[in-house]
Amino acid sequence: MSDSVSDCTETRTVVTEAEVEALVRGICFKTGPPRTVGVEVEWLVHEPREPRRPVTTERLEAAYAALRTVPLRSALTIEPGGQLELSSPPAASLMECIGTVSADLAAVRAVLREDGLALLGVGSDPWNPPRRFLQERRYDAMERCLDRTGPAGRAMMCTSASVQVCLDAGYEEPGPLGHGRRWWLAHQLGAVLVAAFAHSPLAGGVPTGWRSTRQRLWMEIGAGRAGGPLPEGDPRDAWARHVLDSPVMCVRREAGPWEVPERLTFREWTRSAAPPTRGDLDYHISTLFPPVRPRGHLELRMIDAQPGDDGWRVPLAVATALFDDPAAAETAYRAVKPLAERALALPAPHNPLWIAAAREALGDPELHEAARICFAAAVEALPRLGATTELTDAVRAYQDRHVVPGRTPADELLDRLRDGEPHPYGKDPRT
Structure with missing residues (x-):
C-alpha cells in the first residue's frame, strides 16, 4: 500500500480502453534476462517490555520523525496501521540486496531503540485489533471500500506485515527463465512459500486455526481486490484483462473525500462520460493486491513477516534461487506441477x-514434499548465485529446523502457547 499515489494533481489526459490495455502490457511486464532482485520488508513496531500494549500515536509519530532524518538507501514508508516498511532499490545481486537492507535495518533499529x-517480524498482529495510524484521504477511501466485504480489510491494512520478494519478469522466450514460465511458477510455488514461511497463527491472543492468518485475511477481502487472473496463456493478456475488469477502489478528487463507487470496473470507467487519466490507471493498479503482482517486475506478496532480526533473508534467498537459477527453477517447476x-x-x-497452504502449511503432505524438494534445490543453487556461506547456512538451518520435519514458525509459536507461555514475544504487561 505504500506505493499508492498520494494526490491527483496530474494533467487530465484521459486514456481509452485500448490505450489502457497497451499500457498495462508494456509497463507491467518488462521482459529480458533476470538481472535484478529487490525486497520489501514490513514490520510491526512494538515496545519489547510490553509488547501486547499498542504503541501510542504520539510515540510512533516521534519515532518516525526521527527516522526520516536518517540517510537510507531503501525507501522508508509507513503503512496505515503504523507498520514500518523498507523497500530496497533494485540490486544487481542477492547479496547486494541483503547488504543494503541489512545496513538500513541496523540504522532503523538504532533510532527506534533510543x-x-x-x-x-510476524505476519499479523497477534494481540491487537486494527487501529488506523495514518489519517489520509486515500486510506479513508480504502477503508470504506474494504469494509464492504467485512472486517478483513481493516485488519489487512493495519495489522499485517510481510516479506515481498521482487524479481524480474524474465525472458521473452520460453524456458525456465521465460516470463510465461515464471508467471506460472509464481502462482504454484507461491502456495509452497505461504506454507513454508507461515508465521501468523494468532489473533486477539488466541489461535485462529490458520498457520497464516495474514493469508486468510487476503482471501477474505475477495477476488476482485486480492485475487488475480489464472496463470494460463500469455500473462500480459491475462493481467491486462484483470486490470480492466477489476473494481475501482476510489475516484480521487482535488478536494474533499474521494468517491468510492459501489460497482464500477476500470473498463466501464474508460467508457464513461468522464474517463480516467494515466494517473488514475497507475493508482488503480496499486490498489489491486493479488499474491503475484506484475509491476514491470514480479512482486511475490504471499510471504509472512519472519521472526528474528535476519529471518527475512531466508525467504528472499529461497525465492531468488528458485526463480533465477535455471537448474533450481526447473526443479521447482517439476516439484510444484x-x-x-x-x-x-x-x-x-x-x-x-x-x-x-494458509491453513495447514507444511502439515499438508503434498506441500510438505514440494517444499522439501524446493529447499534442497535452493541450498544447492545459492552458491552459484554468489551467496555467502553464512546465507547458505541460514537457509540450510531453516530447512533442517522447519521444512524437513514439516513445521513452520507458526507451529513453534503455538507450541510455546501450549507450554503455558502466555506472551511468547516478551513479558506480559498484565503480570
Missing part, C-alpha cells in the same frame, strides 16, 4: 491449494 521501541491440479481452475489465493 525511543524504547523495536521491530517485530502436480500441485496445479488442486487449483481447480480458480485463481490464487482463493483455490483449495492456497487455502490448504
Whole structure:
C-alpha cells in the first residue's frame, strides 16, 4: 500500500480502453534476462517490555520523525496501521540486496531503540485489533471500500506485515527463465512459500486455526481486490484483462473525500462520460493486491513477516534461487506441477491449494514434499548465485529446523502457547 499515489494533481489526459490495455502490457511486464532482485520488508513496531500494549500515536509519530532524518538507501514508508516498511532499490545481486537492507535495518533499529521501541517480524498482529495510524484521504477511501466485504480489510491494512520478494519478469522466450514460465511458477510455488514461511497463527491472543492468518485475511477481502487472473496463456493478456475488469477502489478528487463507487470496473470507467487519466490507471493498479503482482517486475506478496532480526533473508534467498537459477527453477517447476491440479481452475489465493497452504502449511503432505524438494534445490543453487556461506547456512538451518520435519514458525509459536507461555514475544504487561 505504500506505493499508492498520494494526490491527483496530474494533467487530465484521459486514456481509452485500448490505450489502457497497451499500457498495462508494456509497463507491467518488462521482459529480458533476470538481472535484478529487490525486497520489501514490513514490520510491526512494538515496545519489547510490553509488547501486547499498542504503541501510542504520539510515540510512533516521534519515532518516525526521527527516522526520516536518517540517510537510507531503501525507501522508508509507513503503512496505515503504523507498520514500518523498507523497500530496497533494485540490486544487481542477492547479496547486494541483503547488504543494503541489512545496513538500513541496523540504522532503523538504532533510532527506534533510543525511543524504547523495536521491530517485530510476524505476519499479523497477534494481540491487537486494527487501529488506523495514518489519517489520509486515500486510506479513508480504502477503508470504506474494504469494509464492504467485512472486517478483513481493516485488519489487512493495519495489522499485517510481510516479506515481498521482487524479481524480474524474465525472458521473452520460453524456458525456465521465460516470463510465461515464471508467471506460472509464481502462482504454484507461491502456495509452497505461504506454507513454508507461515508465521501468523494468532489473533486477539488466541489461535485462529490458520498457520497464516495474514493469508486468510487476503482471501477474505475477495477476488476482485486480492485475487488475480489464472496463470494460463500469455500473462500480459491475462493481467491486462484483470486490470480492466477489476473494481475501482476510489475516484480521487482535488478536494474533499474521494468517491468510492459501489460497482464500477476500470473498463466501464474508460467508457464513461468522464474517463480516467494515466494517473488514475497507475493508482488503480496499486490498489489491486493479488499474491503475484506484475509491476514491470514480479512482486511475490504471499510471504509472512519472519521472526528474528535476519529471518527475512531466508525467504528472499529461497525465492531468488528458485526463480533465477535455471537448474533450481526447473526443479521447482517439476516439484510444484502436480500441485496445479488442486487449483481447480480458480485463481490464487482463493483455490483449495492456497487455502490448504494458509491453513495447514507444511502439515499438508503434498506441500510438505514440494517444499522439501524446493529447499534442497535452493541450498544447492545459492552458491552459484554468489551467496555467502553464512546465507547458505541460514537457509540450510531453516530447512533442517522447519521444512524437513514439516513445521513452520507458526507451529513453534503455538507450541510455546501450549507450554503455558502466555506472551511468547516478551513479558506480559498484565503480570
